[in-house]
Amino acid sequence: xxxxxxxxxxxxxxxxxxxxxxxxxxxALASVSLTLWVPMARADAVVTGMMTSFLAYLGAVIWxxxxxxxxxxxxxxxxxxxxxxxxxxxxxxxGLS
Amino acid sequence: MKEGFRQAMAWLHxxxxxxxxxxxxxxxxxxxxxxxxxxxxxxMQPEIPAxxxxxxxxxxxxxxxLQQHAAGASRWLIDLPDAREPGLxxxxxQTPAKRGERGQFTEKxxxxxxxxxxxxxxxxxGEFFYRFHFQLQMPYPWxxxxxxxxxxxxxxxxxxxxxxxxxxxxxFFTFRPRKGQRSWLDGHxxxxxxxxxxxxxxxxxxxxxxxxxVMPASILAAYNGDARAFYDEVFPASTxxxxxxxPAPLASLAPLLEKAREQWSGGRVGRxxxxxxxxxxxxxxxxxxxADRVVHDFGSAVTFNGVTGQLxxxxxxxxxxxxxxxxFYGLHMGHFAGPVLRWLYFICGLAxxxxxxxxxxxxxxxxxxxxxxxxxxxxxxxxxxxxxxxSMSGLMxxxxxxxxxxxxxxxxxxxxxxxxxxxxxIAWGLSLLHAMVRRGRxxxxxxxALAALLFxxxxxLNALTTPFHLGNALAQGDWAMAGFDLTCLGSGVFFAWAAxxxxxxxxxxxxxxxRARPITLEREAN
Numbered sequence: 166x167x168x169x170x171x172x173x174x175x176x177x178x179x180x181x182x183x184x185x186x187x188x189x190x191x192x193a194l195a196s197v198s199l200t201l202w203v204p205m206a207r208a209d210a211v212v213t214g215m216m217t218s219f220l221a222y223l224g225a226v227i228w229x230x231x232x233x234x235x236x237x238x239x240x241x242x243x244x245x246x247x248x249x250x251x252x253x254x255x256x257x258x259x260g261l262s
Numbered sequence: 263m264k265e266g267f268r269q270a271m272a273w274l275h276x277x278x279x280x281x282x283x284x285x286x287x288x289x290x291x292x293x294x295x296x297x298x299x300x301x302x303x304x305x306m307q308p309e310i311p312a313x314x315x316x317x318x319x320x321x322x323x324x325x326x327x328l329q330q331h332a333a334g335a336s337r338w339l340i341d342l343p344d345a346r347e348p349g350l351x352x353x354x355x356q357t358p359a360k361r362g363e364r365g366q367f368t369e370k371x372x373x374x375x376x377x378x379x380x381x382x383x384x385x386x387x388g389e390f391f392y393r394f395h396f397q398l399q400m401p402y403p404w405x406x407x408x409x410x411x412x413x414x415x416x417x418x419x420x421x422x423x424x425x426x427x428x429x430x431x432x433x434f435f436t437f438r439p440r441k442g443q444r445s446w447l448d449g450h451x452x453x454x455x456x457x458x459x460x461x462x463x464x465x466x467x468x469x470x471x472x473x474x475x476v477m478p479a480s481i482l483a484a485y486n487g488d489a490r491a492f493y494d495e496v497f498p499a500s501t502x503x504x505x506x507x508x509p510a511p512l513a514s515l516a517p518l519l520e521k522a523r524e525q526w527s528g529g530r531v532g533r534x535x536x537x538x539x540x541x542x543x544x545x546x547x548x549x550x551x552x553a554d555r556v557v558h559d560f561g562s563a564v565t566f567n568g569v570t571g572q573l574x575x576x577x578x579x580x581x582x583x584x585x586x587x588x589x590f591y592g593l594h595m596g597h598f599a600g601p602v603l604r605w606l607y608f609i610c611g612l613a614x615x616x617x618x619x620x621x622x623x624x625x626x627x628x629x630x631x632x633x634x635x636x637x638x639x640x641x642x643x644x645x646x647x648x649x650x651x652x653s654m655s656g657l658m659x660x661x662x663x664x665x666x667x668x669x670x671x672x673x674x675x676x677x678x679x680x681x682x683x684x685x686x687x688i689a690w691g692l693s694l695l696h697a698m699v700r701r702g703r704x705x706x707x708x709x710x711a712l713a714a715l716l717f718x719x720x721x722x723l724n725a726l727t728t729p730f731h732l733g734n735a736l737a738q739g740d741w742a743m744a745g746f747d748l749t750c751l752g753s754g755v756f757f758a759w760a761a762x763x764x765x766x767x768x769x770x771x772x773x774x775x776x777r778a779r780p781i782t783l784e785r786e787a788n
Contacts, residue, residue, distance in 0.1 A: 193479035200480035207484050208495045209583040214480035215473040216587055219417065219466065226418050230274045231267050253483065 179235040187242035188225035194249035195221035201256035268426055275422040276625065280646070282415040283622045284653035285398075289409055290618055291657060293395040293464075294611025297596055297604055299388030300346040301742040306668045307382035308730045308743065312348040313375045317531065318516040320350045320374035325515050327370075327377055328352055328539070336365055336505075338536040340515075343374050344553065346742075350374040384678040385668055390686075396468075399687075403475065410476050413468040420461055427451060442767075443627045450620040453613045460610040461617070467594035470587055496584070498577055506543035512536070513571040515546060522548040522564045525576055529554055536568060544568025557585050558592035601741075622650050648697045648705075655709035656693025658757065662716035663689035665750070669727045703768045710761035718754025721747040 200214030225245075229238040295302065304310070324340045332338060335354035343350050350372040358365040371380045386393075397405035438444050454461070474481060474492075481492045515534065522531050532551030538544045550562045557580070565574040580588060592598060596607045626646050633639055639647070667685035671678055697705045724747055725731030735743035 193477060196477055196480040197483040200484050205583065206581065208492060209581045211480050211484050211492060212496075212587050213583045214484075215477045216470055216583070216590075218473070218477045218480075219414065219469045222414065223417060223421060227271070227274075227422070230422075231270050257483070 176235045180229050180238050183235065183238045183242055184226040184229035187239065187246070188222050188229065191225045191242055191245055191249065192218040192222035194246055194253060198249045198253040198256070201253055268428065271422040271425040275419055275426050278415050278419045278422070279618075279621050280625050282412050282419075283618055283625075284649050285408075285412050286416055287615060287618045287622070287653050288657055289395055289398075289412060290611060290615040291661075292391040294608055294615060295661070296388065296392040296395050297599075297607045297611060298746075299392045301388070301746060302391070303385075303387030303389065304348070304742045305724075305746040306385045306387040306665075308728055309382045310349055310371070310380050311373065311375075312740070313343070313373065315343075315374045317342050317519055321516045321519065321534070322514075323372060323374055323377040324350055324352050325512075327372055328354060328536075329512070331370075332368070333540055336538065338534075338539055340534040340536070342531060342533070342551075344530075344532075344551065348374075349380060383668075383673045385682055386679050390664070390683060396472075399683075406472060406475060410469065410472045413465055417465045417469065420465060423454065424458075427455075443624070443631070446620050446624050446627060450617060450624055453617045453620065457610045457613045461614055463590075463593055464611075464614065467590035470590040471594060473587075503537060503543050503545050505538050505541050508542040509540055510542040510544065510569045512539050512544055512568055513546075513566075518546060518548060518566050518571060521566070521573065522550075525564050526550055526562075539568065542569060545574065552592065552595070552597040554598065556589055556592045556598050558588040558595070558597070559585075619654050622646075622654070626650060647702045648694070651697035651702065651705045651709060652690070652694040655706060655713060656690055656697065658713040658753075659693050659709055659716065660686045660690035662713055662720070662750075665720060666716060666723065669723050703764065707761050707765045707768070710757050710764060714754050714757035714761055716754075717750045717757060720750035720754070 196214035196218035198214075199217060200210045203210045203213055205213065225242060228241055232238050232241060304312075320343055321340065328335075328338050328340075332352075332354035334357065336357040337355040339353040339355075341351040341353075351369065352372060353367055353369045355367050356365040371382070372378065373380050393399075396409045398408055399405065400408065438448055469476075478489065481489050485491045515536070518534075519531050523529065530551040530553070531548045532553075533549045535547040535549070536544065537547070544567070546566045546568050548564045548566070550559065552558050559577075559580050562577055562580070564576050566572065567574055596604065599607055626643065629643055630639070633643065664682055664686040667682040671681055671685075675681065693709055696709065700708065721732050730740070730743055732744055732747045735741075735747070
């Protein structure tokens, strides 16, 4: 069996961390953003946001393993987190909740 | 991971599936058994008679019992019997010594006909599999977290598996038996695709069931950190009125059932909660039984004044998002399923279990081929082999031991229910040790043979230790009891066949490996 180089192992570890932790943050922010923006009663909006968050998580995980490098995986998650945080913040500021 | 998208997904599928495969196998198997949890409990507590009495009659029995034994309690909870669960369960909560504390609960099981306390043998019954399925025998909330994490990994493995498997419908009609590694892959794809809607439903719904635990960010954001306000809004009937501290007789509960049915256009009452019984401020909350429709409604309840019997309020109609969440819950639990649909659930669950099991076997088989010529297997392959054996055939043995313990342990033994569960885990642990000391194939054959023996002998064991043997059960039309014996017998036959196949293919292994190699390598995406 050929021995895999350390750099490869580190890159895989980095992707796994991005997928598990970064993916969770993206999913949580997506659920908050959707909850605040969707025009529904508060409890219903919360349920909708929570229910769909796992699709965002799935998308983030697939992204982390599909893109060319671990750096790109992190970059994608950071950008989408910032966008989602900004939309949530905007909704909060506008008092949409 | 430099190759294309599909290769990347194949990598993800392989490794996510391997790391969580063993845990997921046990979650799927115990969850599948939990579809027959009431029937398993019935077999494990055969003393509890199945009665057919009306809800009204059993509610009268419960009210009489509680008025005699729990008049001063702050709350009564009555679970009415149904066709699958014949016992009438009553619980009551003491008034807490201090405000804000949780009062102590007492639970009794009553015979709905006579009102006497039922003395069944102590056992966790089918509830054990149900609880293990999502709590993994861990303290709250760690087991729930771990099983939900496993569910998310399952979801990722499913979707990446679908992406990997490009010729999904063409390959579906392909099964090449007796081709070693190739047959395992065909089998994995067939069980995967055949019940794909079930896999997707069961996996996604398990995430939805625990979503407020694992994904609470939107609750905190929308309710400014006050999660309690969210739960009060979603479950309005759970708020308890204050005590008036003036005694007043409780109204008769049975007539309220008809009033509730009118509200729900015929829907059955599952549970009654009586708050402050015997007080002027008594209230009765009737919660709908989930078994009469697919969409589960957590909050669906009708509240009555406990003294006058006057209708106080009903919960509003379920909104669409909550109905969707409720249908995920309802579909996962399958409370609504009749006998045919319940068997279909069981078979789909077994297919899911088989999909995970075949996946684990394929992972190892592919890598073992490369080491077929050397005598010693690398450590990591040996580790996977041992875990495969213990998590699959070892778990089967453990389940059988759990049933055996129920019949073999003395009925009056102290801590009996706990020892049944201990027996399960001791057997599972021993199967791990056994897999470590024996060579791979020998360990498979021996554990499968043991499982075959234990399961196959269950009807005999039942006949020797109780009067509820197969002939008797069939004559009385007790299908739950007879079905349990017959299913165990069937499982025994299946394990015997598996052990026999395993032993035979062990002898022919070298030949097939050489023949199968070119085909396997051609397809090897990971």
